[in-house]
Amino acid sequence: MSRTRTAILAALALVAGASGTAFAVVPGDVGAAAVPCTVDYQVQNQWDTGFTAAVTVTNNGAAKSSWALKWSYAGNQKVTSGWNAKLSQSGTAVTAANESYNGTLATGGSASFGFQGTYSGTNAIPATFTLDGVTCNVDDGGGPTDPPDPTGPKVDNPYSGAKVYVNPEWSAKAAAEPGGSRISNQPTGVWLDRIAAINGVNGGMGLRDHLDTALTQKGSGELVVQLVIYNLPGRDCAALASNGELGPTEIDRYKTQYIDPIAAILADPKYAALRIVTTIEIDSLPNLVTNTGSRPTATPQCDVMKANGNYQKGVGYALNKLGDAPNVYNYIDAGHHGWIGWDDNFAASATVMKEAATSEGATVNDVHGFITNTANYSALKENNFTINDNVAGKSVRESKWVDWNRYVDELSFAQGFRNQLVTTGFNSGIGMLIDTSRNGWGGTARPTGPGATTTVDTYIDGGRYDRRIHIGNWCNQSGAGLGERPQANPATGIDAYVWMKPPGESDGSSQFIENDEGKGFDRMCDPTYTGNPRNGNNLSGALPNSPLSGHWFSAQFQELMKNAYPAL
Numbered sequence: 001m002s003r004t005r006t007a008i009l010a011a012l013a014l015v016a017g018a019s020g021t022a023f024a025v026v027p028g029d030v031g032a033a034a035v036p037c038t039v040d041y042q043v044q045n046q047w048d049t050g051f052t053a054a055v056t057v058t059n060n061g062a063a064k065s066s067w068a069l070k071w072s073y074a075g076n077q078k079v080t081s082g083w084n085a086k087l088s089q090s091g092t093a094v095t096a097a098n099e100s101y102n103g104t105l106a107t108g109g110s111a112s113f114g115f116q117g118t119y120s121g122t123n124a125i126p127a128t129f130t131l132d133g134v135t136c137n138v139d140d141g142g143g144p145t146d147p148p149d150p151t152g153p154k155v156d157n158p159y160s161g162a163k164v165y166v167n168p169e170w171s172a173k174a175a176a177e178p179g180g181s182r183i184s185n186q187p188t189g190v191w192l193d194r195i196a197a198i199n200g201v202n203g204g205m206g207l208r209d210h211l212d213t214a215l216t217q218k219g220s221g222e223l224v225v226q227l228v229i230y231n232l233p234g235r236d237c238a239a240l241a242s243n244g245e246l247g248p249t250e251i252d253r254y255k256t257q258y259i260d261p262i263a264a265i266l267a268d269p270k271y272a273a274l275r276i277v278t279t280i281e282i283d284s285l286p287n288l289v290t291n292t293g294s295r296p297t298a299t300p301q302c303d304v305m306k307a308n309g310n311y312q313k314g315v316g317y318a319l320n321k322l323g324d325a326p327n328v329y330n331y332i333d334a335g336h337h338g339w340i341g342w343d344d345n346f347a348a349s350a351t352v353m354k355e356a357a358t359s360e361g362a363t364v365n366d367v368h369g370f371i372t373n374t375a376n377y378s379a380l381k382e383n384n385f386t387i388n389d390n391v392a393g394k395s396v397r398e399s400k401w402v403d404w405n406r407y408v409d410e411l412s413f414a415q416g417f418r419n420q421l422v423t424t425g426f427n428s429g430i431g432m433l434i435d436t437s438r439n440g441w442g443g444t445a446r447p448t449g450p451g452a453t454t455t456v457d458t459y460i461d462g463g464r465y466d467r468r469i470h471i472g473n474w475c476n477q478s479g480a481g482l483g484e485r486p487q488a489n490p491a492t493g494i495d496a497y498v499w500m501k502p503p504g505e506s507d508g509s510s511q512f513i514e515n516d517e518g519k520g521f522d523r524m525c526d527p528t529y530t531g532n533p534r535n536g537n538n539l540s541g542a543l544p545n546s547p548l549s550g551h552w553f554s555a556q557f558q559e560l561m562k563n564a565y566p567a568l
Contacts, residue, residue, distance in 0.1 A: 036061045037136035039069070039129040040365055044156050044429035049118055050080075054429040055096065056112045056364065057105075057131060064105040064132070068097040071126035075119060082115035083428060101423075112364065114428030154368065157431055158275040158329045159488035159496040162222035165190075165214045169205055170502045173552050177504070179561055182568045187486050188437070189226040189279060189500040193550060194245050194517060195258050198265075207262065211271045224275045226500060228374075229322070231258050232281050232314045237301035238291040238534070239283065239474070240520035242508065242549050248301070251310045255317050263321040266328055275327055279433075279500055280318055282333040282374045284311050285356055286340050289348045296533040312352070316359030323366035331433055332357065334370040334421075336378045337413030338471035341405040346417070350424040357426070364426050371433040372414045375501035377468060377477050379439055380484060382409040384450045384463030391459040399460040401471065409466075410434055411491060418493045431495030436483030437503050441465040442565025445479055465565075472535035475507040475525040476543040476556055481563025504557030510546040519548050 040056040057069050069085075073092045085096040102111050129136045164187035175184035190210050192198060200206030205213070207227075214225045233251050235244035246254055266276055288311060291302040305311050315332065322328050332353055334340070340349040357367050387408050389396045397404050407413040414432040422428050451462015467479045484490070484497045508525035523529040524540045531537040546553055561568055 035137065036134045037129075037131040039131075039136045041071075041125055041129070042427070042429065043123065043125075044114070046123060049120065050116065051119060051123055052114065052116045052429070054112065054114045054427045055085075056110050056427060057129075057136070058108070058110040059105040059131065060108065061134070063107050063109075064103075066098055066103040067105050067111070067132055068095055069129060069131050070095050071129045073126060074124050075122055077117050077119045077123060079115050079117045083113060084111075084422065085113035085115075087113075087115055102425075110358075110364065110425065112422070112425055112427050114422075154326065154329065155275070156429060157489065157495045158224050158277055158368075162224045162275060162488070163187075163217070164486060164498075165210070165217060165223060165225040167210065167502070168213060170504075174504060174557070177554060177557055177561075179568070180557070183482065183503070183561070186499055187224075187226065188502040189228045189498070191228040191230060191502075191505075191550065192262065193228070193230045195231065198258070198261050207265050211265070211274065211276075214274055215271070218274065222275060224277055226277045226279070226498065227262075228279045228282065228500060229259075229262070229318055230279075230282055232284050233310045234301060234305045235281075236283050237287050237305050238297070238299050239508075239524070240522035242283065242522075243518055243520045245518035248304050248308060248310065251313055254310075254314050259314075259318050259321050263324065266322060266325045272327055275329065276325070277329045277331060277433075278318075278322055279371050279374060280322075280330055280332045281311075281315050282371075283335075284333065285315065285352050286335040286345065286349045287311070288352050289345050290339065291534075312356040312359050315356035316362040319357060319362040319366040320360055323362070329368040330366055331369045331371045332367060333374050334372050334414075334417060334432075336373045336376045337405065337407040337410055338376075338378050340417075341407040341413050343406065346406070347420060347424070350417070350420045353421065354424050354426065367426060367430065369431040369433065369495055370414075370418070370421060371435065371498070371500065372417070373410045373435045373439060375435065375438075375507065376474060377439050377441075377466065377480050378410040378413075378471070379441055379464070379466040380409060380434065380436055380497075381411050382464055382466070384447060384465075385460060387412075389459070391453050391456045394456040396456060396460055399456045401457070401460045401464060403471075405471075410439065411494070415491070415493050432493055433496050433498050433500070434494060435500045436486075436497045437499035437501045438477075438480050438483065438560060439466075440481035440483035440560075440563060440565035441467055441479070442481045442567055443479070443563035445563075446565060469541040470531070470535040470538040473524070473538070473541040475522065475540060476510075476546045476553065477541050478527075478543050478559070479541075479563060480560060481565055482560045482568070483565065485566075503560045504552055504554070506546045506549055506551050506553040506556065508546065508549045510542060510544055513548055515548055517548065517550075 038058045042054045044052045079087050079089050088095050166187050170188050171184045174180040198207050233246045234248035236242040287302045288306045291297050292306045418432050447463050452458045488496045490497050510525050512521035525542050527542045527544050529540040
């Protein structure tokens with residue numbers, strides 16, 4: 001979260017055996033020249049004999065080409081392994097020195113690293129940090145310090161040990177469908193896709209209504225509420241079906257009429273007991289990499305958004321303002337493997353996300369994690385082939401389906417992209433979410449084993465679960481099914497599988513429909529469309545007779561249930 005404290009929380013101690021708790025040493029105001037450096041030290045996980053920690057150091061002095069951060073423990077903590085820094089320990093004294101790739105520390109720049117350690121008794125946070133011999137988190141003038149930040153710690157994974165909010169509006173629609181009661185109690189995301197959604201559209205529930213209902217559902221346990229923040233200026237510059245109400249230059253309106261009111265509601269102490277997870281602006285930032293400039297997939301609209309910077313500004317502003325609430329967990333949308341899994345897109349997308357997360361007052365500490373496959377169809381795990389397979393003398397990367405991508409499914413991509421994000425400068429404790437609402441690909445078309453080894457294409461096409469015509473197809477896909485049910489901690493580095501896109505809500509209309517929601521007509525939602533460079537000029541694979549994006553699509557809901565995997 002964004003903080004402006006210049007004091008260090010030196011008195012915090014962790015109770016032995018506590019788990020899933022992060023205590024932060026409060027970083028100072030980056031803009032305050034009197035504080036030469038600030039350190040954010042967070043215990044990410046803790047068990048009876050060990051813990052993991054994430055550390056971010058910010059340099060407010062002259063730029064550095066190398067650095068060393070030092071601290072001492074009051075107890076018997078021992079660092080056993082680390083990442084993104086060279087860690088050494090002598091007695092209680094620890095030194096973290098830069099690696100070759102992160103030695104540059106500009107004025108105002110930050111570096112993040114993490115480590116695992118052991119302890120017994122208590123695991124007190126270090127009282128003092130020095131960066132190249134200079135004490136951090138303390139005013140040079142030696143004046144009084146601010147009181148401890150009152151917002152308290154965040155848990156490492158908000159989904160751990162918690163129920164997740166069931167949206168009664170979606171639940172009622174699902175239950176009204178034949179067979180829908182089998183899944184109508186599943187938690188789904190609440191989409192705030194326009195300003196009017198904050199107070200409720202056409203008599204429907206607004207944000208406060210959802211949060212009030214969540215308090216009732218919560219009972220005496222923990223409960224997560226999932227919100228989709230989705231209203232950027234010039235939204236979805238490469239997909240007309242999900243265009244929004246705000247024009248490319250309306251960043252001020254986005255801030256004052258959309259984000260500020262949401263932030264004010266989330267900060268209401270009435271809702272402090274809820275764990276609020278926000279998915280920040282799906283399908284936005286990767287567009288600045290993949291759909292701009294001289295690329296064949298470029299659009300004029302995306303070139304405009306890259307030039308004006310309003311995607312980064314909007315995301316940064318949202319992270320900053322929403323992250324001020326201690327119970328809000330921001331997850332940035334990170335596309336999917338069939339979008340940014342290629343070498344040209346992978347690191348570049350992480351860089352754009354870092355730009356957004358450090359703009360408009362935001363820092364990487366405002367980012368709890370990332371979410372992939374939101375409202376998409378990429379298979380969670382392809383079990384019939386791997387990226388390392390070779391068939392008929394060719395790598396699977398040479399197949400038409402994989403097309404030189406380095407990832408073949410969403411789980412491997414999410415785990416790999418998490419590592420890239422940490423390398424780019426995000427905290428080592430970030431977690432990933434994967435939207436599994438529509439990526440099951442079950443039913444009679446689901447392959448039971450690898451394809452024929454005649455050619456690399458017969459091998460992949462015969463064995464892949466994802467039955468789309470092309471991996472670039474995204475609108476109301478025919479043959480798709482419900483995926484893994486929402487669950488916490490399903491795999492390494494993954495905070496949860498979630499249904500952020502409510503099953504049964506359309507991706508876009510199959511023909512133009514007049515509307516007052518700012519939503520255009522995208523031919524990718526037309527089943528007769530023969531494609532564009534973004535889907536290899538293939539048929540769209542979309543279902544016919546679909547309504548506007550976000551509107552209920554009964555035929556799709558029935559197909560998702562029919563093709564669910566695991567089956568219902």
